[in-house]
Amino acid sequence: MENFSSVNTSFNPSWNDWKWQMQNRITDAVGLASYISLTSRESAEIDQCLQHFRMAVTPYYASLMDPVDQSCPIRRQAVPAIAETYLAPYELRDPLAEENSSPVPNLVHRYPDRVLLLATHMCSMYCRHCTRRRVVGQEDRAITSAELERAAAYIEANPQIRDVLISGGDPLCMGDAVVERIVARVRRIAHVQIIRIGTRVPVVMPMRITSGLLAILKKYQPIWINTHFNHPRELTDEARAACAAIVDAGIPLGNQSVLLKGINDDAETMKQLLLGLVQARVRPYYLYQCDLSQGLSHFRTPVSKGVEIIQALTGNISGYAIPKFVIDAPGGGGKIPIGPEYVVAVEPDRFVLKNYTGDLYTYPNI
Numbered sequence: 303m304e305n306f307s308s309v310n311t312s313f314n315p316s317w318n319d320w321k322w323q324m325q326n327r328i329t330d331a332v333g334l335a336s337y338i339s340l341t342s343r344e345s346a347e348i349d350q351c352l353q354h355f356r357m358a359v360t361p362y363y364a365s366l367m368d369p370v371d372q373s374c375p376i377r378r379q380a381v382p383a384i385a386e387t388y389l390a391p392y393e394l395r396d397p398l399a400e401e402n403s404s405p406v407p408n409l410v411h412r413y414p415d416r417v418l419l420l421a422t423h424m425c426s427m428y429c430r431h432c433t434r435r436r437v438v439g440q441e442d443r444a445i446t447s448a449e450l451e452r453a454a455a456y457i458e459a460n461p462q463i464r465d466v467l468i469s470g471g472d473p474l475c476m477g478d479a480v481v482e483r484i485v486a487r488v489r490r491i492a493h494v495q496i497i498r499i500g501t502r503v504p505v506v507m508p509m510r511i512t513s514g515l516l517a518i519l520k521k522y523q524p525i526w527i528n529t530h531f532n533h534p535r536e537l538t539d540e541a542r543a544a545c546a547a548i549v550d551a552g553i554p555l556g557n558q559s560v561l562l563k564g565i566n567d568d569a570e571t572m573k574q575l576l577l578g579l580v581q582a583r584v585r586p587y588y589l590y591q592c593d594l595s596q597g598l599s600h601f602r603t604p605v606s607k608g609v610e611i612i613q614a615l616t617g618n619i620s621g622y623a624i625p626k627f628v629i630d631a632p633g634g635g636g637k638i639p640i641g642p643e644y645v646v647a648v649e650p651d652r653f654v655l656k657n658y659t660g661d662l663y664t665y666p667n668i
């Protein structure tokens with residue numbers, strides 16, 4: 303493994319500079335070869351995938367990959383696999399029909415009181431399982447001032463919108479000034495109560511969480527952040543420090559994981575992840591069934607797998623650590639929470655319930 307010592311972080315004075323991490327992202331098989339061992343066949347397969355979907359991995363996230371183990375959960379989230387070129391018959395380009403629920407460009411309005419603002423198509427890392435892979439990574443630009451104004455005008459004209467979720471792409475891979483421009487504009491809308499930011503930078507580029515960024519965000523409270531840890535190995539000291547800084551800035555931090563075959567689809571791995579998150583003061587929010595986006599069949603588990611995992615954990619670990627398992631309904635139905643089921647029977651005068659160990663209880667329905 304001596305070959306790989308060149309990436310040792312302690313010798314690189316720029317390592318903790320997020321702009322350096324962005325500029326030095328690994329975007330092809332040749333670049334990956336200084337982090338992991340690749341056979342010529344794997345390199346060829348990566349090249350083939352890159353004709354369909356783009357790749358970018360921060361040096362930080364690449365340094366977490368196992369250099370020899372192809373099944374490494376970090377590596378599988380970052381390195382293109384030939385399976386991505388296979389399209390299953392039920393897979394869709396836009397499985398959540400976001401384009402049909404978009405009243406103005408860059409905005410998805412699906413639920414009555416909240417909207418999704420797509421602030422950029424750029425990310426610091428392009429996750430291989432990305433649900434929005436049809437657009438993410440296609441164009442490296444942030445929302446323009448005119449587009450932002452149009453989205454803000456729509457929100458202004460719809461006073462029932464009290465929650466604006468700024469996502470993308472990853473809004474925090476943009477510079478402080480751009481982030482502030484967007485957040486400040488949304489905050490000027492009187493009926494917007496909370497602003498949420500969806501970002502994976504605490505996981506893939508934790509050095510982005512600078513005191514300067516947090517000082518900006520603090521000015522526009524209340525802000526909530528949701529991030530995206532999928533595996534306990536992602537909870538490095540750096541990632542945990544980034545989470546601590548966010549929470550210390552008074553920003554509640556949640557996590558949305560995707561259930562991924564061979565990465566986190568067993569109760570023990572999921573338990574380690576969830577307990578690690580709670581220790582880092584990150585509240586598990588959703589566990590997503592992997593969407594029907596194109597080229598993801600190698601990541602997808604049966605729905606029953608997620609139910610089984612949540613059932614195995616419920617009651618056995620703190621309620622704080624248990625996310626809601628959801629399917630984002632194909633066609634734009636929104637997120638639907640699914641099982642496990644604890645109501646065994648509903649009768650006119652009583653409920654029959656099952657507890658976490660499977661014992662039955664009746665409770666009067668009066």
Ligand SMILES: *Cc1c(COP(=O)(O)O)cnc(C)c1O
Nearest residue numbers: 410411412413416417418467637
């Ligand atoms: C997920 C999502 C939201 C936020 O939903 P919550 O359940 O409140 O977290 C809002 N709009 C769209 C289009 C979404 O996909």
Ligand code: SF4
Nearest residue numbers: 425428429432471502
């Ligand atoms: S950070 Fe989010 S939007 Fe970006 S590639 Fe990963 S899953 Fe997709």
